[in-house]
Amino acid sequence: MAHETRQRGGNIVPSLNHAVYVIPETPLTTTGQTGSAGLQADPKQVALQLALEKYGLKGADLVVKNFHTSADTGVSHVYLRQLVNGLEVTNADMNVNVDTKGTIISYGSTFLTAGHPAIQVATNPQIMGTINAIGSVTRLDAVNAVLGHQGRPTMPRSTTSHLTVNHERDEVNTTGDESAQVITGVPGSVDDRTVTRDTYIINSQGELEPVWGVILRTDDDWVNAHVSRHSGKLVSYVSWRADDTYRVYTRNVPNPDKGDRELVSDPADTMASPRGWHAGPDDSTTTDTSGNNVFAQENLDGKLTWEGKKRPDGGSQLAFDFPIDFSQEPVNYLDAAVTNLYYWNNLAHDIFYNYGFDEESGNFQNDNFGEGGEEGDAVLAFAQGGDGMNNAWFSTPPDGENGVMNMYIFDTTSPNRDGDLEADVIIHEYTHGVSNRLTGGAANSNCLGTLEAGGMGEGWSDIMAILFQLKPSDTNATDFAIGSYVEGSAKGFRRHLYSTSLATNPTMYSDLNDPSNQEVHNVGELWAEMLYEVVWALIDEAGFEPNLANADSQAGNILAMKYIVNGFKLQPCNPTFLSARDAIIQAEKMISDGEYECTLWRAFSKRGLGKFAINAFGDYFNSSSMPLRCLV
Numbered sequence: 052m053a054h055e056t057r058q059r060g061g062n063i064v065p066s067l068n069h070a071v072y073v074i075p076e077t078p079l080t081t082t083g084q085t086g087s088a089g090l091q092a093d094p095k096q097v098a099l100q101l102a103l104e105k106y107g108l109k110g111a112d113l114v115v116k117n118f119h120t121s122a123d124t125g126v127s128h129v130y131l132r133q134l135v136n137g138l139e140v141t142n143a144d145m146n147v148n149v150d151t152k153g154t155i156i157s158y159g160s161t162f163l164t165a166g167h168p169a170i171q172v173a174t175n176p177q178i179m180g181t182i183n184a185i186g187s188v189t190r191l192d193a194v195n196a197v198l199g200h201q202g203r204p205t206m207p208r209s210t211t212s213h214l215t216v217n218h219e220r221d222e223v224n225t226t227g228d229e230s231a232q233v234i235t236g237v238p239g240s241v242d243d244r245t246v247t248r249d250t251y252i253i254n255s256q257g258e259l260e261p262v263w264g265v266i267l268r269t270d271d272d273w274v275n276a277h278v279s280r281h282s283g284k285l286v287s288y289v290s291w292r293a294d295d296t297y298r299v300y301t302r303n304v305p306n307p308d309k310g311d312r313e314l315v316s317d318p319a320d321t322m323a324s325p326r327g328w329h330a331g332p333d334d335s336t337t338t339d340t341s342g343n344n345v346f347a348q349e350n351l352d353g354k355l356t357w358e359g360k361k362r363p364d365g366g367s368q369l370a371f372d373f374p375i376d377f378s379q380e381p382v383n384y385l386d387a388a389v390t391n392l393y394y395w396n397n398l399a400h401d402i403f404y405n406y407g408f409d410e411e412s413g414n415f416q417n418d419n420f421g422e423g424g425e426e427g428d429a430v431l432a433f434a435q436g437g438d439g440m441n442n443a444w445f446s447t448p449p450d451g452e453n454g455v456m457n458m459y460i461f462d463t464t465s466p467n468r469d470g471d472l473e474a475d476v477i478i479h480e481y482t483h484g485v486s487n488r489l490t491g492g493a494a495n496s497n498c499l500g501t502l503e504a505g506g507m508g509e510g511w512s513d514i515m516a517i518l519f520q521l522k523p524s525d526t527n528a529t530d531f532a533i534g535s536y537v538e539g540s541a542k543g544f545r546r547h548l549y550s551t552s553l554a555t556n557p558t559m560y561s562d563l564n565d566p567s568n569q570e571v572h573n574v575g576e577l578w579a580e581m582l583y584e585v586v587w588a589l590i591d592e593a594g595f596e597p598n599l600a601n602a603d604s605q606a607g608n609i610l611a612m613k614y615i616v617n618g619f620k621l622q623p624c625n626p627t628f629l630s631a632r633d634a635i636i637q638a639e640k641m642i643s644d645g646e647y648e649c650t651l652w653r654a655f656s657k658r659g660l661g662k663f664a665i666n667a668f669g670d671y672f673n674s675s676s677m678p679l680r681c682l683v
């Protein structure tokens with residue numbers, strides 16, 4: 052959770068009374084799609100034709116900003132923007148939805164007709180001459196207006212001379228216009244790349260106002276503002292980072308057994324999610340439980356389609372605060388459940404990002420912001436799946452394809468309980484995505500396929516579920532369960548509690564020989580128990596850091612996260628207990644230069660995975676030995 056000393060600037064958005072959204076009762080056709088039968092209509096041409104005919108425009112008056120066809124519906128979405136005098140009108144947008152037959156099924160628009168008085172004024176050469184004469188507001192003045200709105204010191208005009216205005220074309224500008232210029236040297240700019248753009252905006256009076264567009268990225272925000280070239284005042288200001296709030300179970304209160312939900316504000320990590328948790332396509336923001344990292348929705352019909360499913364809406368305030376009545380069945384608090392699922396998936400994305408599960412290594416994001424890796428693969432998270440009970444699962448296809456998380460209701464209690472409300476179940480599932488992507492590279496999803504490797508996959512998921520909810524008050528005498536809330540029992544899903552006590556949890560490496568351990572979750576229990584020893588050995592020696600996002604810390608729980616995640620990256624495809632142990636020890640060497648090598652050996656050897664542990668002749672043999680250097 053970000054604690055802020057300075058208030059970030061509030062949004063300003065001109066209200067447009069002429070905005071429409073039209074769903075035609077009879078199929079709408081334009082000359083763009085009338086063609087000989089069998090000829091596939093070009094959705095872009097269909098959309099352009101609609102705009103030209105509807106608004107009396109010419110081809111030079113608009114531009115296609117964005118275009119994509121939805122795989123699930125076959126609908127093509129065409130995003131247009133109006134131009135005046137060759138410059139974009141930043142809030143004159145049209146989105147046209149075209150089906151496979153070339154029929155317009157709906158469109159939204161804030162376009163102005165060619166005859167609109169505002170356009171008549173703007174295109175009148177005499178009036179425009181006057182406006183240009185008045186326009187003493189410079190690009191630098193515009194940047195100053197943005198800094199002022201953010202409560203930052205502005206730049207005195209005398210000191211702005213060292214700023215460089217590059218007459219380079221801005222790469223983020225897709226229209227190819229020459230109006231964008233990059234300014235370097237703006238104080239507070241983290242990318243030193245403040246984009247200014249010559250453009251128009253429709254203001255709340257319905258006038259076309261010449262403005263400077265400014266895109267400024269600072270350490271705690273990323274904004275797109277428009278400053279009047281007449282008055283120097285902000286006409287619009289949109290933060291790409293939303294001030295979102297969620298009533299959810301948190302790392303402090305991870306499930307209903309531990310207490311009441313908390314109202315969390317602005318939880319996005321600015322490094323991991325630079326445009327926040329509600330980043331939509333084409334610089335838009337979402338108001339429901341979808342965003343760049345995860346789409347979370349109900350799945351009552353058990354069909355894993357994300358489109359057309361209900362997602363709770365936080366409105367323009369992005370306030371996700373929905374009630375729960377625990378005397379009712381879970382379906383009665385579906386919105387609260389989906390909100391919790393959304394929160395935890397985003398939190399997992401952001402925290403794992405800090406440990407190196409990023410764009411390049413193959414994480415789950417729709418937009419990779421040019422940071423490498425395959426994009427278009429946010430997690431699709433489904434709540435209260437109607438196709439099963441008492442379960443949860445995660446599917447990990449190769450990088451570039453959406454991860455899928457499916458959560459279910461548990462019927463061991465009455466009323467039933469919802470896995471969407473238990474953090475350890477969600478983190479267990481998300482970690483499957485992390486371990487699968489990182490082991491053997493993100494393009495290969497078949498690297499936790501053997502019984503032993505798949506079992507360790509379950510174990511990593513359990514230990515991460517624990518690491519995500521460790522508190523400063525926990526000690527090496529604290530025992531942990533997974534799924535205790537949904538099961539309605541302190542023991543949870545597993546046969547033993549995770550414990551550093553050999554009495555409470557007596558499992559050893561050689562238990563892999565037991566016929567009962569021919570199932571992945573049971574194998575996972577053995578591996579997670581070893582890692583539980585590792586976690587406490589490290590905390591007892593290096594201390595505890597409550598802020599899990601602080602991956603720079605050298606505290607024991609943070610080191611455990613780092614060794615495990617880097618172990619994923621180091622270990623071979625289909626690792627064994629032995630090779631996974633070696634990868635973790637190698638990660639320690641790379642990160643801590645051997646300082647905790649013997650700590651790790653002590654922890655592993657306590658559970659039989661010491662130096663001479665071996666899998667030979669079809670049997671697993673314990674070893675409590677350590678390298679000689681650990682004995683002195």
Ligand SMILES: [Ca+2]
Pocket residue numbers: 332333334
């Ligand atoms: Ca974009």
Ligand SMILES: [Ca+2]
Pocket residue numbers: 410413414415416424425426427428450451
């Ligand atoms: Ca990806």
Ligand SMILES: [Ca+2]
Pocket residue numbers: 322422
């Ligand atoms: Ca980045």
Ligand SMILES: [Ca+2]
Pocket residue numbers: 486487488489490491492493494495496497498
């Ligand atoms: Ca992989």
Ligand SMILES: [Zn+2]
Pocket residue numbers: 479480483508509512
């Ligand atoms: Zn699992």
